[in-house]
Amino acid sequence: MxxxxxxxxxxxxxxxxxxxKRMDGRALTDYRExxxxxxxxxxxxxxxxxxxxxxxVVVGVKIEMGEPxxxxxxxxxxxxxxxxxxxxxxxxxAGPPGEDSIELARIVDRGIRESKAIDTEKxxxxxxxxxxxxxxxxxxxxxxxxxxxxxxxAAVAALLNTKMANYEVKEGEVKIKPGYEKLPINKRxxxxxxxxxxxxxxxxxxxxxxxxxxxxxSMAIDDxxxxxxIQKGGSGYFEPNQVLEAAKIVEEKAEEMRKKLNW
Amino acid sequence: MPILLERKQLVxxxxxxxxxxxxxGENTFVENNxxxxxxxxxxxxxxxxxxxxxxxxxxxxxxxxxxIGTISEVGFNGWTVDINSPYIALLRASDVLSRPFKPQKDDxxxxxxxxxLVVAKIVSYDRTHDxxxxxxxPGLGKITRGQIVKITPTKIPRVIGRKGSMISMIKxxxxxxxxxGLNGVVLITGKTLEDEQLAMRAILKIEQESHTSGLTDRIxxxxxxxxxxxxxxxx
Amino acid sequence: xxxxxxKLIDKKGLxxxxxxxxxxRPVKLEVGVISNAxxxxxxxxxxxxxxxxxxxPREVHPKHLALQDRAVLKCRYHMAPFSVxxxxxxxxxxREIELSKVIRESLEPAVFMEYYPRTMVDVFIEVLQADxxxxxxSITAAALALADSGIPMRDLxxxxxAGKIDSTVVLDLMDTEDKxxxxxxxxxxxxxxxxxxxxxxxxxxxxxxxxxxxxxxLEGCRxxxxxxxxxxxxxxxxxxxxxxxxAED
Numbered sequence: 145m146x147x148x149x150x151x152x153x154x155x156x157x158x159x160x161x162x163x164x165k166r167m168d169g170r171a172l173t174d175y176r177e178x179x180x181x182x183x184x185x186x187x188x189x190x191x192x193x194x195x196x197x198x199x200x201v202v203v204g205v206k207i208e209m210g211e212p213x214x215x216x217x218x219x220x221x222x223x224x225x226x227x228x229x230x231x232x233x234x235x236x237x238a239g240p241p242g243e244d245s246i247e248l249a250r251i252v253d254r255g256i257r258e259s260k261a262i263d264t265e266k267x268x269x270x271x272x273x274x275x276x277x278x279x280x281x282x283x284x285x286x287x288x289x290x291x292x293x294x295x296x297x298a299a300v301a302a303l304l305n306t307k308m309a310n311y312e313v314k315e316g317e318v319k320i321k322p323g324y325e326k327l328p329i330n331k332r333x334x335x336x337x338x339x340x341x342x343x344x345x346x347x348x349x350x351x352x353x354x355x356x357x358x359x360x361x362s363m364a365i366d367d368x369x370x371x372x373x374i375q376k377g378g379s380g381y382f383e384p385n386q387v388l389e390a391a392k393i394v395e396e397k398a399e400e401m402r403k404k405l406n407w
Numbered sequence: 408m409p410i411l412l413e414r415k416q417l418v419x420x421x422x423x424x425x426x427x428x429x430x431x432g433e434n435t436f437v438e439n440n441x442x443x444x445x446x447x448x449x450x451x452x453x454x455x456x457x458x459x460x461x462x463x464x465x466x467x468x469x470x471x472x473x474x475i476g477t478i479s480e481v482g483f484n485g486w487t488v489d490i491n492s493p494y495i496a497l498l499r500a501s502d503v504l505s506r507p508f509k510p511q512k513d514d515x516x517x518x519x520x521x522x523x524l525v526v527a528k529i530v531s532y533d534r535t536h537d538x539x540x541x542x543x544x545p546g547l548g549k550i551t552r553g554q555i556v557k558i559t560p561t562k563i564p565r566v567i568g569r570k571g572s573m574i575s576m577i578k579x580x581x582x583x584x585x586x587x588g589l590n591g592v593v594l595i596t597g598k599t600l601e602d603e604q605l606a607m608r609a610i611l612k613i614e615q616e617s618h619t620s621g622l623t624d625r626i627x628x629x630x631x632x633x634x635x636x637x638x639x640x641x642x
Numbered sequence: 643x644x645x646x647x648x649k650l651i652d653k654k655g656l657x658x659x660x661x662x663x664x665x666x667r668p669v670k671l672e673v674g675v676i677s678n679a680x681x682x683x684x685x686x687x688x689x690x691x692x693x694x695x696x697x698x699p700r701e702v703h704p705k706h707l708a709l710q711d712r713a714v715l716k717c718r719y720h721m722a723p724f725s726v727x728x729x730x731x732x733x734x735x736x737r738e739i740e741l742s743k744v745i746r747e748s749l750e751p752a753v754f755m756e757y758y759p760r761t762m763v764d765v766f767i768e769v770l771q772a773d774x775x776x777x778x779x780s781i782t783a784a785a786l787a788l789a790d791s792g793i794p795m796r797d798l799x800x801x802x803x804a805g806k807i808d809s810t811v812v813l814d815l816m817d818t819e820d821k822x823x824x825x826x827x828x829x830x831x832x833x834x835x836x837x838x839x840x841x842x843x844x845x846x847x848x849x850x851x852x853x854x855x856x857x858x859x860l861e862g863c864r865x866x867x868x869x870x871x872x873x874x875x876x877x878x879x880x881x882x883x884x885x886x887x888x889a890e891d
Contacts, residue, residue: 204724
């Protein structure tokens with residue numbers, strides 16, 4: 145039976161969460177088993193694959209040369225795109241990006257951009273004319289909940305894995321030299337999503353938990369523990385004290401993950 | 408000409424199984440007097456009949472089958488039901504209400520709404536019409552609690568076991584009531600969530616290992632080990 | 643990387659990656675990799691990395707596209723933006739649309755579509771990394787995903803290409819050989835029924851060269867077919883062996 149969640153299951157999940165228990169035995173603040181692999185797509189300049197429970201996301205980074213934005217002539221360009229491939233779920237259809245994939249891309253983008261993870265000033269070849277453009281493409285391959293955290297993690301892991309071509313500018317022409325340089329990364333933002341079911345807050349929701357949740361808040365935290373991006377999603381609501389509680393949970397979990405990943 | 412493969416041998420679609428005077432059974436097809444496998448599975452033969460017990464298949468409705476389904480939509484005089492099959496089933500309002508449906512008076516979502524679980528029986532199905540369901544018999548109707556587990560429908564007989572031996576053993580060891588939908592959907596109702604999840608694990612393990620022997624003993628062993636572990640933890 | 647190599651095959655008969663004229667690139671196959679899909683497979687063929695997933699048979703959307711006497715097979719071949727040297731836009735290109743069609747037509751004869759009227763079977767192929775011969779590797783992956791989904795089939799479908807580089811007909815062109823060489827002939831085969839379900843050609847060949855190429859490609863197909871069968875059986879063989887080991891403990 146496809147993606148409809150039954151009422152019986154909805155009730156069970158809600159009742160369990162109220163007792164601070166989850167269907168898979170986790171605590172409210174536990175993440176599922178996480179696995180990260182880097183460099184899995186040699187043809188891309190950088191890549192990573194994240195498995196969060198059964199959720200699977202691959203990110204590929206491509207670097208090309210292009211023009212800077214007119215309002216930021218001294219900075220390289222970052223662009224993030226997400227595909228909810230029809231492979232990943234019976235609910236995903238082929239076609240142009242819908243609002244879910246666009247929101248996912250923009251949330252991941254915000255975390256990277258606002259934390260100034262990439263040193264975009266070092267991506268300038270010729271100010272105002274030529275810069276490096278960093279394309280981050282998020283590919284969701286299996287959806288079992290919490291695509292946001294899995295995609296954000298995979299995106300940063302892929303950027304950390306990214307190499308750029310060496311170049312020199314001779315007589316106004318850009319020449320590629322042999323060898324590579326690592327993409328200049330200053331920060332490693334970590335995104336944590338907190339879901340609300342009843343009046344309890346939990347992290348890393350499973351697909352079934354997402355189908356029952358009232359709403360979610362995702363926050364990106366940089367290396368200094370500062371919040372650099374927030375997105376509330378879902379058609380329910382949070383009470384103000386829950387928002388603050390969520391921020392505390394996020395800070396704790398992000399620090400835990402940072403230690404584990406050695407970021 | 409003989410059967411070319413031994414019993415219990417694993418085959419893939421297109422594998423030649425037998426030639427000559429044999430009857431083509433389940434998951435096989437015939438071309439030029441030769442019998443081939445149509446699905447990944449295990450060869451079985453009895454007398455002159457050759458079958459492939461498929462390792463994975465989906466449910467095609469058959470009249471008389473008991474199935475477990477989820478209401479997907481409330482229509483204007485009934486419901487469409489997801490029965491874990493390529494075909495969506497229909498349940499008429501008059502069947503559930505046990506009388507003719509009165510559009511002005513009857514509020515269908517009050518009776519059954521999207522997301523509700525039902526145990527039903529297939530009344531009719533053919534190639535040109537979607538399957539029709541009924542819940543107007545004892546033991547059928549809306550389900551209000553329990554765990555649902557889905558397995559490939561071809562494994563349901565294995566879960567039942569010879570003369571019901573496997574399913575009785577699971578019920579006994581876990582204290583759960585278990586309803587087996589022939590569409591591969593199983594409903595488990597027990598006293599605690601742990602009991603229900605234990606029965607679920609047993610059924611999923613049967614699905615994984617159905618092609619091996621000694622299964623009943625292994626499942627019994629697993630259930631007993633888990634139960635004693637639980638008792639240890641509670642001390 | 644942008645300079646054309648002078649020779650694709652040297653005096654000793656070795657190609658740029660050290661292979662001989664009739665050698666296949668290394669192939670790795672895995673079945674059942676996407677838990678949400680009804681059937682799935684992952685193929686690595688040389689540097690190609692391809693994922694295929696099957697959903698169905700399931701209800702047809704929109705309803706008016708349903709056929710009364712058989713299922714509808716839909717196929718989508720798509721390349722990830724990071725799968726090629728220069729980033730590719732995610733929007734489907736004309737090449738991807740053509741390949742989606744020929745791949746579908748290579749798989750259809752193998753599936754018992756007439757058993758499931760008024761339903762549809764979706765095959766989704768995503769190329770995560772491309773290095774020449776993606777349509778062939780895609781067909782190999784898609785056939786595995788179909789078999790894994792439990793839909794009855796007459797046979798598996800397997801594909802492999804042959805072509806001409808410098809003046810030699812060779813098996814299984816990689817990307818550089820395809821771009822610089824003078825012909826590429828992809829072939830898909832249902833091995834037990836000995837039926838060719840895909841055949842295309844880019845380039846220029848004499849009739850004799852074409853015959854050599856087709857025979858080479860068919861040989862390559864049969865080698866990969868043996869691997870497909872193993873991949874389908876592996877899941878079950880592993881479980882049996884694990885149980886034997888446990889029993890011996």
